[in-house]
Amino acid sequence: MEFLRLLEGFRTPAVSAFMAAITYLGHESVLMIVAITLFWCVSKRQGYYVFAVGLAGTVGSQWLKLIYRIPRPWVLDPNFTIVEAAREGASGYSFPSGHTQSVVGVFGCLALANRQKWLRAVCCAVIVLVPFSRMYLGVHTPLDVGVSFAATAALVLAFYPLYRDEARFRRWNLTALAILLAFTLGYVLWVNLTRFPTDVDAENLAHGVKNGWSLLGCVLGLTASYICDEKTLHFDVKAPFLGQICKLLLGLALLVGIKAGLKPVLNALSGGAMWTNAVRYFAMVAFAGCVWPRTFPFFAKIGKEKTTV
Numbered sequence: 001m002e003f004l005r006l007l008e009g010f011r012t013p014a015v016s017a018f019m020a021a022i023t024y025l026g027h028e029s030v031l032m033i034v035a036i037t038l039f040w041c042v043s044k045r046q047g048y049y050v051f052a053v054g055l056a057g058t059v060g061s062q063w064l065k066l067i068y069r070i071p072r073p074w075v076l077d078p079n080f081t082i083v084e085a086a087r088e089g090a091s092g093y094s095f096p097s098g099h100t101q102s103v104v105g106v107f108g109c110l111a112l113a114n115r116q117k118w119l120r121a122v123c124c125a126v127i128v129l130v131p132f133s134r135m136y137l138g139v140h141t142p143l144d145v146g147v148s149f150a151a152t153a154a155l156v157l158a159f160y161p162l163y164r165d166e167a168r169f170r171r172w173n174l175t176a177l178a179i180l181l182a183f184t185l186g187y188v189l190w191v192n193l194t195r196f197p198t199d200v201d202a203e204n205l206a207h208g209v210k211n212g213w214s215l216l217g218c219v220l221g222l223t224a225s226y227i228c229d230e231k232t233l234h235f236d237v238k239a240p241f242l243g244q245i246c247k248l249l250l251g252l253a254l255l256v257g258i259k260a261g262l263k264p265v266l267n268a269l270s271g272g273a274m275w276t277n278a279v280r281y282f283a284m285v286a287f288a289g290c291v292w293p294r295t296f297p298f299f300a301k302i303g304k305e306k307t308t309v
Helices: 003-008 013-026 030-044 044-068 098-113 117-136 142-162 164-191 202-233 241-270 276-301
Strands: none
Touching: 003 117, 013 098, 013 117, 030 044, 030 098, 030 241, 030 276, 044 098, 044 142, 044 164, 044 202, 098 117, 098 142, 117 142, 117 164, 142 164, 164 202, 164 241, 241 276
16 A cells, blocks of 8 residues: 555646546457457457457456455555546456456567567557556555466466467367366356355445356357357458458447347346346357358458459
8 A cells, every 4th residue: 555655646637647548458348349350350369369368367357356355445545545537447346456457468468479569569568557557546556466467467478379370279279268168167156156255245246246157158159259260150351451440340339239239138038137148248259250250251342452454
């Protein structure tokens, strides 16, 4: 807390506004957008790499949050103030930092998988700034950020040999997904079957249960997508720039529509059961990996220069 109090004394409106903006790069939606952009437009292998590291890190983070149940800094010290703009995105237990886990996973994978110096410089800057912003804003302690940073960096390095080249990717991706599925299923069973102590906050526990089902749906959808592509689809991500933009924007809009549209339907059919989150996220990821890629030959023609005879 001493370091957070030190940062609290140096806050200015301009820097606080900048940190509140930069911290959003660690939001889970950024992970999804980056991973899907890679998966649809750049390289399926890099997309799977980011997805695998991101999902593994998120499951591990959820597990640690409910094991240690460490409150947020302003709960630990009622006299400590946070930047109010960051409060809305700082729900749940404090340890470890989910934003740090997300940003190190996404931008660490990008930096390791690409050789461009400018891209690596940008990734390194984001990886440093976002964790620092979490402490500056007062929503995480150095312990929250440091453990999350180290654990996720280890995942980035551990998964990299499996996705370093196409041959290794084809050999190991299904195995990696199977391990990830077992890890996620273990968390879902643990969080649903364990009798937690009375000091566990009911809202945080419900959040952990919901996230567990959502993550399980994501991993199942990712596994189904890989099997579908290997067996029948074999989609190509190449397209002219205009085609890539149309493919990405329209596909993302449809994903948002699926996410929003399925929620009330599934809740009405199930009475609001938590497992419907697995169905919803499975549908989203399966759409991204099995359905939408079937339109890619069409988008490959958009913006393509006509050849003259």
